[in-house]
Amino acid sequence: MHELAIVHGIVDAVTERSGGDRIVRVVVEVGRLTAVLPDALRFCFEVVAQGTAAEGASLDILETDGETLRVREMEVA
Amino acid sequence: MCAVCGCSDDVHGAGHVHHGHDDAHAHPHSHAHGHHHHHDDEPKRARSIVAVEQDILAKNDRLAGDNRKWLGERDIFAVNLVSSPGAGKTTLLERTIRELGAGVPIAVIEGDQATDRDARRIRAAGARAVQINTGAGCHLDAAMVARAIAQLDPPRRSVLAIENVGNLVCPALFDLGERLKVVVSSVTEGDDKPIKYPAMFRASDVAVLNKVDLLPHVDFDVGAFVERVREINPRAQVFVLSATRGDGMSDFYAWLRGQAAGGSAA
Numbered sequence: 001m002h003e004l005a006i007v008h009g010i011v012d013a014v015t016e017r018s019g020g021d022r023i024v025r026v027v028v029e030v031g032r033l034t035a036v037l038p039d040a041l042r043f044c045f046e047v048v049a050q051g052t053a054a055e056g057a058s059l060d061i062l063e064t065d066g067e068t069l070r071v072r073e074m075e076v077a
Numbered sequence: 078m079c080a081v082c083g084c085s086d087d088v089h090g091a092g093h094v095h096h097g098h099d100d101a102h103a104h105p106h107s108h109a110h111g112h113h114h115h116h117d118d119e120p121k122r123a124r125s126i127v128a129v130e131q132d133i134l135a136k137n138d139r140l141a142g143d144n145r146k147w148l149g150e151r152d153i154f155a156v157n158l159v160s161s162p163g164a165g166k167t168t169l170l171e172r173t174i175r176e177l178g179a180g181v182p183i184a185v186i187e188g189d190q191a192t193d194r195d196a197r198r199i200r201a202a203g204a205r206a207v208q209i210n211t212g213a214g215c216h217l218d219a220a221m222v223a224r225a226i227a228q229l230d231p232p233r234r235s236v237l238a239i240e241n242v243g244n245l246v247c248p249a250l251f252d253l254g255e256r257l258k259v260v261v262s263s264v265t266e267g268d269d270k271p272i273k274y275p276a277m278f279r280a281s282d283v284a285v286l287n288k289v290d291l292l293p294h295v296d297f298d299v300g301a302f303v304e305r306v307r308e309i310n311p312r313a314q315v316f317v318l319s320a321t322r323g324d325g326m327s328d329f330y331a332w333l334r335g336q337a338a339g340g341s342a343a
Contacts, residue, residue: 002215002247009133017129024124028133035246035276067276069133069250077124 003040006069007048010041013071015053021076023054031066038063137251140219144226144254148237154337155237157255159277161270162243164263165287167195169320170238171202177330178203181337182235186225188217188242195240205229216247219254236337245274257336263288264295268302271309278309283316285329290319 014023026045030036038061045059054074062072132138148155158166167187174183185206187195196208207225209217222239231237239255241248260281262270265288271278278284284306286299303315316332318325 002250005137005214005216005218005251006133009136012136013129013131013133017127033276033279034250036250071129071131071133073126073128073130075124075126 003036004044004048006036007041007044010045010071011048011052011054014074017074018053018076021053023057023074024077025058025060025075026054027060027062027072027074029062029064029068029070029072031064031068033065033067034069036069134250137219140223141252141254144219144223147226148254151233153231153233153235153237155239155255157239157241157253157258158261159241159245159248159258159281160243160261161245161266164243164261164266165320166240166243166261167198169261169285169287170240171198172320172323172326173330173333174199174202174204176326177333181334182232184229184231184235184237186222186229186237186239188240190214190242211242215242215244216251217241217253218251222253234337236333245270245277249277249280257282259283259285261285261287262302264291264297268298269305271302271305275309278306278313281310281313283314286315286317287320289317289324290322
């Protein structure tokens, strides 16, 4: 389950920047060559985000061709 | 490109609407924005998009960079050994330690989900070893390796072999701070491994084909395997050997001595 480690990276990246705001949406880019499964990411994200500023946020995954694994942006409220 | 969320329209396609924005366009999967059906019963708060633009593995990469710096300052040649379970990583290390140990000091970090069996084998072969058990984890990460390095305290100008968890998928993603990644395959696995697991073969600097002593008993085309490695990764160096019988080991040792001595003498 390397997706779990990836999701910790996502949640850390957004919560460190949220400044107390509630995060409602997170947009990540996942390259198809990275062997990271979008469905597994979504599953882990919901669990890992619990109890953080990103709890309940939706996770939008942009699948691209390369090897990128990047948090692009987030929407806060 | 969707101006609100930054997603590219050709990636998404149909079905998502930005409530409260003017650009109601469509995307193929539902793309929940968390506020679609709550407009009436929630106080309206300003929503804003914040650019993050951070690599997801940034933390691991930073720790791996620290490991690499520490190792580099001590002229320690660190190699990350990856393979599917049972390809012969530990056997390759055992033989290398026995035959090369006196000339090139080798210390080993062993990664497995459970047991210290591999670390005990390495110690029996004559090298120092630290075992990491990842539990449910499928790969080593840079933080685990940092702790193991602190415990092992490998000497200057030595070789640090990091034997990753047997898995051809996940370890490709996690930089540990090694100088080179070596992927080990064996002739019992099938000669199409490089094209079935391209991420790992692409990420590796060296491909070792092990267990060639078994070639008479299996249907394995060494030429096709090497060709497939080159197709995925033209820069990879290939060693064909048997860690149990000893075929091809001298070339591997010459390469390892060169790397341990200075780096680029490949």
